[in-house]
Amino acid sequence: MIGRRDGVLVAGALRSAQEHHLAHEMLTADAVHSRFPGFALPDDMMAFFEPRAGVLDPEGCVDAHLRLAEAGGAEVHTSEPVEEWRYDRGRIRVVTAKSEYDAARLAFCAGAWTPELLDDEAVDLHVERQVMHWFTPARDAELFTPANCPIAMIEYAPDRVFYFVPDSGDGVKAAIHHEGETTTADAVRRQVDDEDVGRVSRLLATYLPGAAGPRRREDVLIVSACSGHGFKFASAIGEAVADLLMKVDRPDLLPFGRQRLVSQKA
Numbered sequence: 471m472i473g474r475r476d477g478v479l480v481a482g483a484l485r486s487a488q489e490h491h492l493a494h495e496m497l498t499a500d501a502v503h504s505r506f507p508g509f510a511l512p513d514d515m516m517a518f519f520e521p522r523a524g525v526l527d528p529e530g531c532v533d534a535h536l537r538l539a540e541a542g543g544a545e546v547h548t549s550e551p552v553e554e555w556r557y558d559r560g561r562i563r564v565v566t567a568k569s570e571y572d573a574a575r576l577a578f579c580a581g582a583w584t585p586e587l588l589d590d591e592a593v594d595l596h597v598e599r600q601v602m603h604w605f606t607p608a609r610d611a612e613l614f615t616p617a618n619c620p621i622a623m624i625e626y627a628p629d630r631v632f633y634f635v636p637d638s639g640d641g642v643k644a645a646i647h648h649e650g651e652t653t654t655a656d657a658v659r660r661q662v663d664d665e666d667v668g669r670v671s672r673l674l675a676t677y678l679p680g681a682a683g684p685r686r687r688e689d690v691l692i693v694s695a696c697s698g699h700g701f702k703f704a705s706a707i708g709e710a711v712a713d714l715l716m717k718v719d720r721p722d723l724l725p726f727g728r729q730r731l732v733s734q735k736a
């Protein structure tokens with residue numbers, strides 16, 4: 471947790487560690503630089519370092535919980551959205567896209583979709599758009615691996631926090647904590663625009679400059695239909711596409727790169 475000593479983040483983490491006797495160290499900006507050289511902090515920032523802090527792999531966790539639930543006798547139904555639920559003569563009736571269920575009790579846990587399914591004015595939930603970004607470090611990639619760099623939250627302005635997770639194989643993760651627009655889970659604006667990227671890139675360039683390389687994108691390959699002459703090449707193109715997606719080196723595609731058009735023009 472990084473920030474001014476009297477900011478909410480460092481002071482709050484310190485108070486919590488003291489109250490609950492958690493192992494921690496307070497580091498000056500200089501101490502952070504010599505121990506974790508990927509960071510570039512101004513002198514008036516401090517770091518609260520917690521050696522036992524870690525990160526969970528949420529997909530792995532969800533998978534493990536589902537498997538354990540099934541092993542314990544639960545029946546798991548996926549791809550079956552709940553459309554409505556209601557009380558029905560002392561029981562609960564749950565209507566899904568596939569079926570209807572009768573239950574004595576219901577635990578309701580629809581996350582960000584809760585407001586749509588829970589017609590209860592007493593429940594005051596709002597959904598906020600959050601955008602996460604992954605970047606390939608621009609230099610010194612080894613400084614940003616979990617062995618050399620902790621997870622960090624940085625209070626970059628009073629009560630405004632940006633966070634960073636080192637590279638475990640998919641690039642470094644960086645995002646702003648909150649500050650997103652209020653929305654709904656279905657209507658959320660999913661396009662990531664230049665402003666979203668710019669805000670996080672600038673913070674990364676300020677506090678972890680070597681990590682601020684190109685932003686990573688999904689592994690989506692756009693394959694063209696090749697105008698009126700593509701069919702006969704389909705098997706060769708298919709093979710090349712499969713290799714590219716599987717990250718198999720394909721030097722024989724180099725003569726077809728977009729770059730050749732630039733050099734022809736020159």
Ligand SMILES: Cc1cc2nc3c(=O)[nH]c(=O)nc-3n(C[C@H](O)[C@H](O)[C@H](O)COP(=O)(O)OP(=O)(O)OC[C@H]3O[C@@H](n4cnc5c(N)ncnc54)[C@H](O)[C@@H]3O)c2cc1C
Binds near residue numbers: 552
């Ligand atoms: C950007 C971000 C960063 C976060 N970082 C952290 C962190 O560092 N540490 C931490 O502890 N927590 C973090 N959280 C919070 C954490 O993700 C949530 O607290 C947690 O996922 C809530 O779990 P949940 O099961 O209540 O809801 P969710 O994980 O949202 O699950 C709700 C489920 O309900 C399903 N559902 C919705 N509607 C229907 C329907 N009609 N029928 C059937 N199923 C439906 C959805 O598909 C979803 O699978 C973060 C959250 C965000 C957004």
